[in-house]
Amino acid sequence: MTEPHSSPKPFDHLFVSQLNELFRWRRDVRRFQTRPIDESLLTELIYSCLNAPSVGNSQPWRFVVVKDQRARHAVCKNFEKSNDLAALANADDSKEHYKKLKLAGLKEAPVHLAVYCDKNPVEGKGLGRQSMPETLEYSVVLAIGQLWYSALAHGIGLGWVSILDPDEINATLDTPDNWRLIAYLCMGYPEEQHSDPELVRENWQGPTDYDTKLFYR
Template sequence: MRFDETQAATLETILRWRRDVRHFRCDPVDEAVLTRLAEAMALAPSVGNARPWRVIRVEDAALRAAVRANFQKCDEAAAADYADEQAVAYRALKLAGLDAAPVQLAVFTHIDPAEGHGLGRRTMPDTLRQSTTMAIHTLWLAARAANLGMGMVSILDPAAMERIFAVPEDWAFTAYVCLGHAEWDDDTPLLHRAGWQENAPTRWEVR
């Protein structure tokens, strides 16, 4: 299949306007839309077609509270690593949408799945985690195309997350995702708005 200029431009627009959303409205997301997003994840590439991502939709209030407590503990520790003005700037950042996001997903990687029969990962087992990351990025783009916001919470203790969800020993925590309708339509990246850091171009080094 060949894409025309209009289709290519649409993809570029989705890539350009993908954002890490932290401010959500509380209203629910239509279940049919969530089904389509789950189906989009299934289109992601994976090493040896192992499809190692395992997704838990977190609805239980106690589990959500445990995740938030994990975040708060890690956030305080991270803030202590900064000094003076940068510490103030860090504490002013909104780093998670845990309070309002109606859909929350805990994503794990099965680190030795039978699927794929080991193809492509013998010397690089991290390709399993990379596959899960690509599935998350696929979800991110599909969510943006559905006019939904998505944010990934990275200030978490992975071992604690595995204990919170009592997952099998061969599941490794990969990401916690907040999903829902964005609180506003301003697409200025939050870190840009806060003056934390601007984008740097990707350079391909030639050797």
């Protein structure tokens, strides 16, 4: 058992302003250098999000580092197929624009990381998730957020790829039936740094109107 602290660890102004900078510069990265990530750093980053909040302390996250070249290749093909299908779903006037967007860096990224949710974890004994079972998946997403920021603190970018057929990913990675795919992530050192989203820079959408996101009642 750890000793309780009488006061929270002080976080000074410098830390707070640096934390805000970290938030400002977090991007979904699709353009990676091929330079590898040190194995021990990758493990450290994954371990750094194992203390994320989770419903009933269920810790339902399961991380799969995809090292096998055939599996990586299958995931790239999966993306290409899913992306071609997704392109068709766009209105006629945005189809060509969609096809020009770079929506994954799967080929270049040195690390592929699949993140799963164990749908029935032993930890927590079901506490907190009886009426809202989806909170297990929310918990995994929180861990991914934590990973995203801690990676950036080490200069490493993360790109979330959801344009994939999840059943095919499960088959490629031979994962247990009671795991649900939450995210397929690319990780690596970014080729470039930006403080605005690529979809805004590419004119897919305009800048965020912050007034439309906050409400009071």
